[in-house]
Amino acid sequence: MNYTQTAFTGRTGARPITALTRELTRRMKVVDESAVQISKQDARRVVKALKGAIAVSNGAIETLMDLVQLTWEADWAADRPLVVWPSNQHLADEVRKTVACIKARLRELRAAGLILARDSASGRRSGFRNRDGVIVEAYGLDLSPIRLRYAELKEAGDRLNALYALFKSGKKEIARVRRIVGQALAQAADLSLTGPHWMALQDAIDEIAFAAAQARTMGDREGYQAALDRLPGVEDLVGETIDRFMFTGPSRLEAAILARLKNEH
Template sequence: MDHISSTPFGRSLSLAMVAARVKAEHCPSETIVEKWKVLDNLREAKQAVGVSDRALSVLNALLTFHQDTTLALAADLIVYPSNRSLMLRANGMAPATLRRNLAALVHAGLILRRDSPNGKRYARKGQGGAIEQAFGFDLSPLIARAAEFERLAAEARAETKARYLLREEISLLRRDISQTILLGLGEGLPGPWASFWDQFKAFGAMPARNAETDLLTALAADLRVFWREVDKCLSDHLKQENMSTNESHTERHQQNSNSDPSNDSERGYRVEEEGTVTPDPEALRPPVRAFSLSVVLQACPDIAMYTRGGEGIATWRALSEAAAVVRPILGISPSAWAEACEVMGHDNAAITVAAILQRAEAIRSPGAYLRHLTQRARAGQFSLGPVIMALLRAGVPQGARWSKEMGKAGQ
């Protein structure tokens, strides 16, 4: 038979089928490719080619019916397995699924149908057992398009690497930005740290793993700009602090060189004109708090609902008053509150009550819990830093996680 059919039996001919046949016919006859390498390239370039994992599983099964490890145009490239044999080698794929994926391979131009007059797949052998004519699936398009598949696979690998690097950079930027902002908030540094935190939260969570490259590129660019702004704010403060330290050192050096005996009085006291010694108010001034009031209110916003007259909390005194209102609501006894104020100080005790209120549903007995934290504070084993950081870091975290952070703070 001189004529070799290229049209499907019982199905319509498409332009994709014709294009695949023409490309295979114009491929140099000496072309040879490794069939498993071609399949590996197709696995990486499947999205660009437009085939699914199931379709490639069927193609893998078809290639197992070709005995050689290479594909050459000079050799016989038509395989003719039955549907039953194909289903077995495709791990028991259902008949309807098998037919659908065979059609997908043909439509994608990966194989050609060489159907017999009745649509059956078989081979006609001549004398000596040599195959004279075969009807089935022609694998020649895999040879003709092997270079294309290799190029598409390289592009897919490059895009995958670019997406990985972008996700890595975004993760590092998010970490640097969040930690720097939390440092500014926790140390009460001058600067728009609360505004920075709101801007950071507006970026949302880490993008999904299947996010498009364009989205990741745009997000990385925005985070780079934001990181430079946040880092500059911290750097400017450190420069200013360094200058202030140098000036203070110079001033102390000048004061130490002064021979005025009044400067030799004991630190914390000053000598009056009459010769009596009284405490120096400047030396006995309370230390600067580790957290500003705005940071505490951002971490524990619920406490603001318990102010007298609904005027909000603008001072530390107002915070202590609100905590005193919340105390009986939480079931904290007057003695527990008084002991906390004595050990921690009024401000820290009020912050602790505000934090307990923020996650009250996670604490079985707020009064007993406050006594427990007070005892740890008395032993120097409790710090409010991890508590405020935990609430700031997660907004309003889940009870179990918050309790874990409180446990860490008390260790």
């Protein structure tokens, strides 16, 4: 790769040092034999699942995906350096964004502890591989935090996927119960049955749907589940209302049949 890039170092001439980057640097020095071995495909999958799962913009996650794509499969071995050295201009050209946009995304990724900067003395990104494709020397963007934090990042993505699955199944359940309520109200109207108890059924499902929508907007799993837990009660209420108010006397059809039988006798 022929791209080089002078690192942004800010006013002081040095990158900002944060507690998170220091913690990651310390952890990377410790060899953990129990660490999860991941592949490039694993890394791509876990990074893609981070959209919406952590406080990082989708644009920054897309740039992180581009950085992962620049690695070789062998780079993900536990004992290999995991560094890429594209210029900001190259990254910008790949996604048709400005260099300023790419710089902002990289700062966001560093602040979130998803990448580290491995700067050369000159502050330029560069690197080369030997004939076997192994990185011999590299200065640029270190993706080791993905490997180091793989289990944590995967859990964050899995939680979001589970939440989306809950929202999807919950939407279907609310629609199913709403249909039951609608059928009951339609039959009551057809039989000219009136009363607040019928409208109470509509109010009950509307309240649950509203509570679920509010919880979904807030990403509140517990609140959404609590709303869904009220659905069986609405189904029971529909059955009780039908039994009490729809079948307390003969229906119009039944009344007509009974009257005809009575006249025949």
